[in-house]
Amino acid sequence: MPPVTEQLPTGTNLDPWFDHYAERAAGLRASEVRALFAVASRPEVVSLAGGMPFVSALPEDLVQGSIDEVMRTEGPVALQYGSGQGFPRLREQILDVMALEGIRANADDIVVTTGSQHALELVSKLFLDPGDVVLAEGPSYVTAMVIFRSYQADVDHVPMDEHGLIPEALREHIAALRSQGRTIKLLYTIPSFHNPAGVTLSWERRLEILQIARENDILVLEDNPYGLLYFDRPAPDALRSVEEEGVIYLGTFSKTLAPGFRVGWALAPHAIREKLVLANEAAILCPSSFSQLVISKYLETADWKGQINTFRGVYHERKNAMISALEEHLPEFSWTNPHGGFYVWVTMPEPLDSKAMLPRAVKELVAFTPGTAFYGDGGGRQNLRLSFCYPTSDQIRLGVRRLANVVRGELDL
Numbered sequence: 001m002p003p004v005t006e007q008l009p010t011g012t013n014l015d016p017w018f019d020h021y022a023e024r025a026a027g028l029r030a031s032e033v034r035a036l037f038a039v040a041s042r043p044e045v046v047s048l049a050g051g052m053p054f055v056s057a058l059p060e061d062l063v064q065g066s067i068d069e070v071m072r073t074e075g076p077v078a079l080q081y082g083s084g085q086g087f088p089r090l091r092e093q094i095l096d097v098m099a100l101e102g103i104r105a106n107a108d109d110i111v112v113t114t115g116s117q118h119a120l121e122l123v124s125k126l127f128l129d130p131g132d133v134v135l136a137e138g139p140s141y142v143t144a145m146v147i148f149r150s151y152q153a154d155v156d157h158v159p160m161d162e163h164g165l166i167p168e169a170l171r172e173h174i175a176a177l178r179s180q181g182r183t184i185k186l187l188y189t190i191p192s193f194h195n196p197a198g199v200t201l202s203w204e205r206r207l208e209i210l211q212i213a214r215e216n217d218i219l220v221l222e223d224n225p226y227g228l229l230y231f232d233r234p235a236p237d238a239l240r241s242v243e244e245e246g247v248i249y250l251g252t253f254s255k256t257l258a259p260g261f262r263v264g265w266a267l268a269p270h271a272i273r274e275k276l277v278l279a280n281e282a283a284i285l286c287p288s289s290f291s292q293l294v295i296s297k298y299l300e301t302a303d304w305k306g307q308i309n310t311f312r313g314v315y316h317e318r319k320n321a322m323i324s325a326l327e328e329h330l331p332e333f334s335w336t337n338p339h340g341g342f343y344v345w346v347t348m349p350e351p352l353d354s355k356a357m358l359p360r361a362v363k364e365l366v367a368f369t370p371g372t373a374f375y376g377d378g379g380g381r382q383n384l385r386l387s388f389c390y391p392t393s394d395q396i397r398l399g400v401r402r403l404a405n406v407v408r409g410e411l412d413l
């Protein structure tokens with residue numbers, strides 16, 4: 001493969017291998033806003049765009065201690081291949097993490113993956129054929145949709161409100177798709193502190209949505225990276241705490257510890273779990289032994305729940321800074337006020353267009369993610385996702401002030 005392909009826009013005939021790609025690669029296009037984000041990573045730009053956890057809130061010696069201890073006591077195991085399912089000890093500890101959201105399970109039904117992103121890939125590989133439909137909230141997590149599309153499935157967005165996915169709308173979408181003869185394979189949902197919408201599915205709706213999925217024989221894919229990062233009150237228990245057979249649950253250490261380890265997991269009904277292990281082995285042989293052992297040691301020796309509390313405190317303060325800056329500078333906008341997680345979803349009045357506004361914003365040294373990124377169907381023009389996870393409260397206030405200037409400029413045009 002010629003190295004130049006990396007620098008060329010894919011999907012254009014500037015790429016000498018253009019007509020060689022598999023059909024499924026067609027969905028792997030660099031987004032139009034990607035180049036702008038490269039500019040936005042300059043230090044003078046306040047980026048409210050990315051979703052990077054604030055790992056500086058993690059005391060270095062806490063992690064270093066676990067690394068040292070692993071290398072001293074189990075170095076050869078840490079540096080060796082391991083089981084395709086993940087180390088049993090870590091899988092047992094993952095049960096303690098999930099118990100915090102009401103899940104009772106067997107460690108044998110957990111498959112450790114390279115981040116939950118990789119679990120999304122494996123589940124898609126197992127279930128999606130070209131032309132299948134994945135139901136997902138509208139808006140939904142961009143990079144999950146990229147995977148679904150790379151398996152040539154279509155994403156059908158079901159609307160949500162401040163209490164999350166709307167059950168009645170879900171029923172209607174299922175009926176409409178079935179009447180068109182479509183095959184619905186998965187209901188992909190982020191029930192707690194949604195990315196990007198910032199909302200949380202109520203307990204009543206959790207039960208109703210599980211009931212709808214059961215009645216319609218649709219497998220639920222519950223993606224829960226943010227559930228433990230609540231501010232004032234915990235999210236309702238996970239969907240998987242109610243329903244075992246019809247739910248694949250995805251968890252990760254990326255937000256409660258650090259994404260650099262690339263350790264996540266899937267908890268699946270027993271039969272699916274077997275296939276997931278085989279798919280995991282086929283893709284990567286085994287998840288990183290080193291990362292798994294370090295996390296296992298960390299969970300064994302450090303105050304990991306205290307650390308999650310520290311993260312909650314940091315993100316809560318930053319969320320408050322963002323909401324009060326929005327109230328002060330952009331009162332004509334509306335937004336979600338999340339009780340956890342990383343994101344505020346903003347709705348702008350007409351005629352503002354978030355995608356058109358982004359280049360101007362980057363020029364004014366503030367970046368956000370346009371709402372269109374979170375829909376596969378052109379929706380989201382009047383929305384932006386603002387992240388409060390990484391910038392400090394002062395930077396957030398500055399960023400929102402700059403954003404307000406951009407908006408004034410747009411409206412004067």
Ligand code: PMP
Nearest residue numbers: 051115116117141195252254264
């Ligand atoms: N799902 C959602 C909703 C996310 O926001 C993310 C990370 N941004 C992931 C999955 C992937 O996380 P990781 O692979 O780091 O576990």
